[in-house]
Every structure is written in C-alpha cells, then in structure tokens.
Amino acid sequence: MVTDSSGSSVLSTTMRIQAQREAEPARIGVFDRIRAALSRRPLAVDALLYLGCACYALVMATTDKHFGYRVWGAFAVAGYGLALVHTCWLLLTPNARPSRRRSRWVGVGAIGVVGMLAPMVTLLVRREASGGDWTDVERLWNAQPEVWVIERSADTLLHTGSPYLDIAALDRAPHVHDYTPYGPVMALFGLPRALLGGSPVTDVLTDARVVFALVAVGCVVAALRLLRVPSVPIRGAQLAAVFPLTALTWATAGPDLAIVGLIVLAVALAATDRPVSAALVCAFVTSAKLIAAPAAVVAGFVVTSRLGGRALARFAVVFVGVTALVTVPVYLVNPGAFVEHVLLFPAGLGEVASPAASPLPGRLIASTGPVGTVIALLLLIAAGLAVLLWLIRRPPRTAADAALRIAVGLAAFTLLTTATRFGYLVYVSVLLGAVLVFRNRTSAPLGAEGPGSGHHGDPISSTSS
Incomplete structure (x- = not known):
C-alpha cells in the first residue's frame, strides 16, 4: 500500500493543532473570573x-x-x-x-x-x-416628589386626556413640581390611587410606591420563569435586590424599579424567542420613561441574532406601532404641554430648570463652561457609539448578554450626561445583578435542585445562559 506523505503530514499537523487547542484552558469571561474570585x-x-x-x-x-x-x-x-x-x-x-x-x-x-x-x-x-x-x-417628604407627581398625572389624565399640566396656562409662575418629565404610560401607575383612593386605607394601599413594587416584583418573577432559572445566586440577589440603591428607591420612590423590572422582562422575552411580546413590553416601558430606549435597541439585536431579519421586522413594527398608539393621542391633546414636559424640561430647556444635577462626571465637566458642556456631550456620544459597535461586533443572544450591554449603556449615560441623578445608577446595579442571575439559567425544569441555594458552602454556578 502506498502512503501519501503530504497527506499524512497535513493530517498530523491538524491533529497536533487540535490537541494543542484541547490542552489550552477554555476562555473565561470577565464575569466568570469575577464570580470565581468572589466564590473563594x-x-x-x-x-x-x-x-x-x-x-x-x-x-x-x-x-x-x-x-x-x-x-x-x-x-x-x-x-x-x-x-x-x-x-x-x-x-x-x-x-x-x-x-x-x-x-x-x-x-x-x-x-x-x-x-x-x-x-x-x-x-x-x-x-x-x-x-x-x-x-x-x-x-417633610414622606415620599419623593416623583410619587405625588405621577399620582397627579393620573388624575390629570382622567380629567383632561393628558397627564401634563399646561404650563403656559397657569395663573402663576411655574414650579418644578408642576412638571411630569415622563412618557404618558407612566401615569398608569398612578391610576389605582386616582380611581380607588379617598380613604386612609385605600390611599395607603394605592400609593404609587406599592404599584411600582408590585410591578417590579411581578416582572422579575415572570422573567425567572421564562428563562427557567432554577435558583437565584445569592450574589445576584444582593446586587439587584438589597443593595442600597434598590432598597432606598423601594422605600422612598419606586418608578425606576418598575422601569428596570419591565426592562428585565423585555430582555427575557427577547431571549426566549418572543419578539412580539418583547416589542410590546419595550414600547410600554419606553413610553413610560425614555431612559429605557436603549433596552429596546438591545432587545432588537437579541431578536435579530436569534431569529433573523423577519423577526426584527415584526419586532420593529410592533414597537413603533404601540409606541405611536399610546403617545400620539396624548400629544394631540396638547402638543405644547407634551413637548415642554417630556422633551424640554429633562433637557434643561423648559420654563423651569430641571433639578437633576447630581455631581457625576458629565455634570462636573459641563459645569466648567461651554467648552466643558461640549466635551461632556462628545464623551457621551463616543460612549454611545462604543456600545453600538459592541452590539454590532458581538450581538447578544442571551438574556445575560443583553442585560450586561444595557447596564453598560445606562452607566455611560448616567455618568456622562450633563443633567442626571445619582439614583439612576439603580438601573446599573439591578441589571448587573440580573446578569449573575441569568447566567445561572439551565435547562432543568422549574423547581429542580441546582447550585447556588445560598448556603455558605454552595458553589456559584458557572452555567451560562
């Protein structure tokens, strides 16, 4: 039998390369390394x-x-x-x-x-x-202003068809508390009090903070069931649920917890191949608060990477259609009030200056003068482009991937925008906690035993979503 020496050489080389690859340690992601260090x-x-x-x-x-x-x-x-x-x-x-x-x-x-x-x-x-x-x-505040502002917006919506006061029609100088710097959907969280309040007991039970908390918890539970997470790693719970940013917001305000809960649900829906449902949630949450818009973009990338262009088209049509359906009628009731409350006031261009001025890097840079403002905006744009490039080069396919990208994007926005609040970092802490939880996802049925039960000897699961 004649042996082809060149063919044997190629085969030998191929086998040697394969053996070297098998001998090399598997690549470990950044979060895997962090979790390993914390687990020691x-x-x-x-x-x-x-x-x-x-x-x-x-x-x-x-x-x-x-x-x-x-x-x-x-x-x-x-x-x-x-x-x-x-x-x-x-x-x-x-x-x-x-x-x-x-x-x-x-x-x-x-x-x-x-x-x-x-x-x-x-x-x-x-x-x-x-x-x-x-x-x-x-x-004297037993609740932060956003609580009573959102409750008032629901009452205003019921009586006028718009949740926004007409600043130009006030018979006095406008005050910062006259503004409702949210999308029209945010008023829905105040509807229970507007419809059922009036007595001491019902006023307590329908406080907007109660509604925010129930929505946040419900969204998280739904996301865990969708992703079939058998057990929640304690480190994820510490970061997402009982970290001071979450705990403080839970007791005193709450809207950001409802928004981030809806973001988590949208990510879970996108990562379990439900593009229409994901689009509905994204439209709802973006129409409540514009800070959630990056989550809709990331969810679109998840849908595309998993299901392709046709699914993205369905996602986009539903997202745009539902957003228009809930926003345009409110805009048409009073276009001037809508623009003043939703666009001009958060941007610092309204009749009254926005109080969002936490001393974060973007604000501090902008406070040096016009040049500093330009520098801060350029840094914000650069950060946005960097995240977009990350999405394009490494499209997210899992809930953990998506949550991580949204967390990074919102962290950049919070730190670099010229008018922001320290409390917005609650989005970052909750989403990073969600990354740890979602990476514990397995194919086991609900209720199955798994790692991470919380005892101090338990290993932290390295199973990726």
Whole structure:
C-alpha cells in the first residue's frame, strides 16, 4: 500500500493543532473570573458588603436633608447590621452543622424585612397621617416628589386626556413640581390611587410606591420563569435586590424599579424567542420613561441574532406601532404641554430648570463652561457609539448578554450626561445583578435542585445562559 506523505503530514499537523487547542484552558469571561474570585471567600465578601452598606445607610440617616431618606437609613442600618452579625457568626463557626439558620439568605431576608419593607410601610402610613406632599421642605417628604407627581398625572389624565399640566396656562409662575418629565404610560401607575383612593386605607394601599413594587416584583418573577432559572445566586440577589440603591428607591420612590423590572422582562422575552411580546413590553416601558430606549435597541439585536431579519421586522413594527398608539393621542391633546414636559424640561430647556444635577462626571465637566458642556456631550456620544459597535461586533443572544450591554449603556449615560441623578445608577446595579442571575439559567425544569441555594458552602454556578 502506498502512503501519501503530504497527506499524512497535513493530517498530523491538524491533529497536533487540535490537541494543542484541547490542552489550552477554555476562555473565561470577565464575569466568570469575577464570580470565581468572589466564590473563594464568599462570607468575607458578604461581611465587607454589608459593612459598607450599613455605613452608607448610617450616613443617610444622620446627614441627609430628605426625611424619607433618613427614615430609610435608620431602618437600613439595623437591616444591614443584622445581616453583618449573621455573616460574622457564620465566619466564626465554620464547622457547625448545616441548617436553614446558617443559610446566607437569612441575611438577605433581614435586609428585605427590616431595611426595605419596614421603612416603606412607615413612610406610607406617615404620609397619610401627616401629609408633606407639594412642599419644597424636604424634611417633610414622606415620599419623593416623583410619587405625588405621577399620582397627579393620573388624575390629570382622567380629567383632561393628558397627564401634563399646561404650563403656559397657569395663573402663576411655574414650579418644578408642576412638571411630569415622563412618557404618558407612566401615569398608569398612578391610576389605582386616582380611581380607588379617598380613604386612609385605600390611599395607603394605592400609593404609587406599592404599584411600582408590585410591578417590579411581578416582572422579575415572570422573567425567572421564562428563562427557567432554577435558583437565584445569592450574589445576584444582593446586587439587584438589597443593595442600597434598590432598597432606598423601594422605600422612598419606586418608578425606576418598575422601569428596570419591565426592562428585565423585555430582555427575557427577547431571549426566549418572543419578539412580539418583547416589542410590546419595550414600547410600554419606553413610553413610560425614555431612559429605557436603549433596552429596546438591545432587545432588537437579541431578536435579530436569534431569529433573523423577519423577526426584527415584526419586532420593529410592533414597537413603533404601540409606541405611536399610546403617545400620539396624548400629544394631540396638547402638543405644547407634551413637548415642554417630556422633551424640554429633562433637557434643561423648559420654563423651569430641571433639578437633576447630581455631581457625576458629565455634570462636573459641563459645569466648567461651554467648552466643558461640549466635551461632556462628545464623551457621551463616543460612549454611545462604543456600545453600538459592541452590539454590532458581538450581538447578544442571551438574556445575560443583553442585560450586561444595557447596564453598560445606562452607566455611560448616567455618568456622562450633563443633567442626571445619582439614583439612576439603580438601573446599573439591578441589571448587573440580573446578569449573575441569568447566567445561572439551565435547562432543568422549574423547581429542580441546582447550585447556588445560598448556603455558605454552595458553589456559584458557572452555567451560562
């Protein structure tokens, strides 16, 4: 038998290259490396996290000018303190017999009850008992202004067909609280109070914060079921649910939690090949708050990468159609009011200056003068183009991929825009927590046992979505 030496050489080379590839360690993503580092000393990381959160809450409780923030801070110090004490107990008794009391979820639960539910209920009841709405005195606020503004917008919508006051028709100088800087859908969160309020009990139960919380929780539960996440990694819950940005917003305001919950649901729908439903949710959430628009873009990329151009066309048609359906009628009722509230005021071009001026990089750069404003805008545009290039070169296919890209985009927007709020970083923390949760997705049926149950010895799953 004659052997072709050139063919044998090629085959040998191919086998050698394949063997080298198999010998090389698999590429590990950035988040996999971070999770691996955190998993080596999970209890020590928990202790440092809870200590830092407790210190932040203590500062809020003792120094902040807003009454609601101080109330939250007082409760949150106790909540994070209990979690810290429990974690230290776990650290000091490593050889004790495993039990439910030794689950790391005990600390998370303490924060949820003491640091989130308790201050929320306190502020809800106190708001009904003592008032404090529609005043410039922050020490009287039992709810942040966005709560009463959204509730008023629902009442205005019922009576005039538009959630926006006509600033030009006021018989006085306009005030910042006259503005509703949201899309028309945001008024729907205030409808329960507008329709059912009127008594002390119904006013408490229909407070917009309750509606925001219910929507946020419902969206997260739906997303977890869609993605068949068998267990929630505790690190994801710490970052998304009980981190101070989330806990503070939960008790004192809430609209951003409802918005980010809807974003999470839209991502889950897109990643489970439901383009029409994803488009409906994206249209709804974008028509509530424009900050959610990047999520619609990312969801479109997910749909395209998974299902192709025809699915993207369906997604785009539904998104544009539903957005127009809920926005155009409100715009036509009073075009001037719509433009003043939704476009000019958030951009700092309205009759009254927007109070969104947290000392973040974009704001600080712009405060140096006209040149600084231009530089800040150029940095924001550059960041947006970088994220867009990332989407094009590496289109997201999973919920975790999509959540990560939205988080990065909103982080860049929050840090670099010239008029922003520190609280918008809650979108980033929740979405990064969602990345960790979604990467725990498996093909196991709902309720199946899996890693990450929360005991201090549990490994963190490396299963990717």
